[in-house]
Amino acid sequence: MTSLLKLRRNISTRFSIVRESEDQGIAMIMVMGMIIVLSLLLAATFSYAQAVEPQAKRDSTWNAALAAAQAGVDDYVAKLNANDNYWQSIDCTNVALRGPNAGTNNCSWTSGTAVGWQNVSADDATAGQFHYDVDSSVINSQGAVRLTSTGKVGGSSRTIQVLVSRGGSTDFLYYTDFEDADPSNTAVYPTGAPNADCGSTGPAAAKYWWNGRTSTDSCVEIQFVTGDTLDGKVHFNDTPLINGTTSFLQGYETSTTSCKNTPYAVTNCKRGTGTPNLNGNKATYADPLSLPDNATNFTSYPGCQYTGDTRIKFNADGTMTVWSTRSAGTNTSNDGSTCGTFTGTSSVTVPVPTDKTIYVKNWTSAAKCTTGQVGDGLPVAGDVNVDNSTFFCGNGNVYIEGTVKGRVSIAAQNNVVVTGDLLIDGVTAGATPSGTSVTGLVAGNSVVVDHPVKCTATSGSTCTTYANIDTTGTNRYIYASIQTLQRSFWVQSYDKGAQLGTLNVYGSIAQKWRGIVGTGSTTGYLKNYRYDSRLRFQAPPYFPQWTNAVWAGRTTGEIKPAY
Helix, strand or coil, X not given: CHHHHHHHHHHHHHHHHHHHHHHHHHHXXXXXXXXHHHHHHHHHHHHHHHHHHHHHHHHHHHHHHHHHHHHHHHHHHHHHHHCCCHHHCCCCCCHHHCCXXXXXXXXXXXXXXXXXXXXXXXXXXXXXXXXXXXXXXXXXXXXXXXXXXXXXXXXXXXXEEEEEECCCHHHCCEEEEEEEECCCCCCCCCCCCCCHHHCCCCCCCCCCHHHCCCHHHCCCECEXXXXXXXXXXXXXXXXXXXXXXXXXXXXXEECCHHHHCCCCCHHXXXXXXXXXXXXXXXXXXXXXXXXXXXXXXXXXXXXXXXECCEEEEECCCCEEEEXXXXXXXXXXXXXXXXXXXXXXXXXXXXXXXXXXXXXXXXXXXXXXXXXXXXXXXXXXXXXXXXXXXXXXXXXXXXXXXXXECCEEEEEECCEEEEEEXXXXXXXXXXXXXXXXXXEEEEECXXXXXXXXXXXXXXXXXXXXXXXXXXXXXXXXXXXXEEEECCCCEEECCCCCXXXXXXXXXXXXXXXXXXXXXXXXXXXXXXXXXXXXXXXXXXXXXXXXXXXXXXXXXXXXEEECCCC
16 A cells, blocks of 8 residues: 555656756747747848838938928028018029029029029028029019029928019908098098098008097098998908998907007997997907009000000900000000000001000099090990090090900000909909919009989089889899009099999909998998909019018929929
8 A cells, every 4th residue: 555655656757857847948938939029020120121221211302302492482482571672683692593594694604503592590401402493473463473493401302482562452352551541532532631631632641540530630531331242351451440340250460559459349440339240250450551652653554555544444355355546656565565556536446455554544534424425435425424634535545344364464544444244254253263264453543433323403504313223133243353552443423323222343352432322221342252262372563562561472382303
């Protein structure tokens, strides 16, 4: 029995030794396997790092090259803001301009000249370099300089193209300098504006509401009312008078100093009892912006030039039919454009001078128009507006309507008068502006919406009742950028006759003084003004720009590397 017990213990002991030996062997195998796997992973990681390092470097220099190209844009814009005329000639001291594409220059640079590179960091070429080429050929037709800037870092090179401009009234749907009535408006000031604060002696002495104009000055203050809608950026140098729920769908900005106050309150940015609908936006403060007084500059711009009262109807095929009796015997083009030769009262049909201008200047004298004298039946019989001396024949007034196909600015030394719908090619009335056709209207005095009325009742020699002559239409559509350099955008006889409907402007409006288009729901028009978003990227040809704006990049796009 004892022997059997010893034998069992010996067997158990041997099995235990064998199991421990087996466990130790398996553990060793597992450890070795893990070492091998980790070694393989480490080797793979090291190999991957070696493989991607060049790509990572390329990614880094690729991004840095774009930053260098942008540094070139910033450099050129800074030079423009230091010298407003920098774009007009080639600066031989600017290394970044040197090269085969510098254009006409006095630097002895030719098509064989090596490209010049400016370091982003003055003493470190490895931090990046830039070179840029300047195309100023579109400065007048598009209001911008086309800058092509190339940046390079290491072996990477990237090029961006930017339109650089100073900006102008086309940045806004609606701009006014003074929010009181035009001092030359004889309907509100029959004997002239009462004092200098209202502009009786000109804009230099006129005051804004926020800097001293008050109700005791007896200026006629123009208001926004319920039913008016402005869908776009709006800028007032003055303080707007709001006595209704006018809709400013993108808010507005004003140079009213109290608008800087904190906490924000819209009441600090307006006057009047109304509460504007700002569509979730705010009224904000902005520094004043200044319009130029340079209508006569259009005499030197390419395109067509007519004299005295001129009638133009734009045709959908890209032509225009023109009546201009005072232009007989004159040179109607200063650059070879086909603008027509006039004899008597006959009309001519010529191509629209696209990417150019149409300018109408004063004749030597002016007198009240007779019925149909302007051409195409204008003025109409019985229209009392012929008594207003600003519309006398011989003045530099242009009367326009129709569908414009092309890019053109129509300017007048006196007034631009819109006699019907003014549309653009491919866009029906009320539709969003699109396509390539763009129209600018620039007036030395006013841009006016034609509204013929007749007298239907008198008391002695005074007319007491007026009626609309044209009763066939109520709404008016104008697709254009409008700029009045001295006066206003307004409606003839806005206070006479029956309610007209809605004045729809798709584009932009800029005026020196507030023009009047109606008296609420009684006479004239309500306003529906909507911004043409294409104006963010282009202005009509030779359109005036702000006198106190800064240069900045308006659009940017990357193109194939130039170098």
